[in-house]
Amino acid sequence: MNGVAYFQRMARYNSWANQHVLDACACLAAGELEAPRVAFFPSMIKTLNHLLVADxxxxxxxAGTPERLALDSILHADFAEFRIAREAQDARIIAFTEQLDPETLASDLTYQSMLAGAYTLPREIVLAHMFNHQTHHRGQIHSMLIEAGTKPLAIDLVYYCLEVDA
Incomplete structure (x- = not known):
């Protein structure tokens, strides 16, 4: 599998895993999304919003259209509104990867950090980081979901590949 195909798969997997997490969140009792939790962003809704901001x-x-948002911004406190925004962002990520070509993927990206100066990294590293960051915080949300009483989710990449993208 070439690099472009790999990132296209990761975009589809990311959306699939997010759907499973959103489905579990939708079944929670009132107040559970906002309840204080032990995590870097101390509630499920704050962690979900952080992921949307970061993405x-x-x-x-x-894409060449940088935004300026605080990493702890709450873009959508209402879960139904958040879900619409998350699904739209996942669709944008998939669309972005669908238009990638090997030359663009291999090129460097210079960007302005939210917390420091400018950095230059290969686009493939930045894209890999975006998906890795999602997995990192999605795991924290998964832990919070279990704490809130949901069943563990089978959201690893291998489950996606076995179910959808074999």
Missing amino acids: RLWLGRL
Whole structure:
């Protein structure tokens, strides 16, 4: 599998895993999304919003339309509104990867960090980071979901490949 195909698969997997997490969140009792939790962003809704913010920042940089958002911004406190925004962002990520070509993927990206100066990294590293960051915080949300009483989710990449993308 070439690099472009790999990132296209990762975009589809990312959306699939997010759907499973969103479905679990939708079944929670009132107040559970906002309840204080032990995590870097101390509730499920704050962690979900952080992921949306980060994806907007990273995709904006990659697409040449950078945004300026605080990493702890709450873009959507209402879960139904959040879900619509998350699904739209996942569709944008998939569309972005569908138009990638090997030359663009291999090129460097210079961007302005939210916390420091400018950096230059290969686009493939930035894109890999975006998906890795999603997985990192999605795991935290998964842990919070279990704490809230949901069943563990089978959202690893191998499950996606076995179910959808074999």
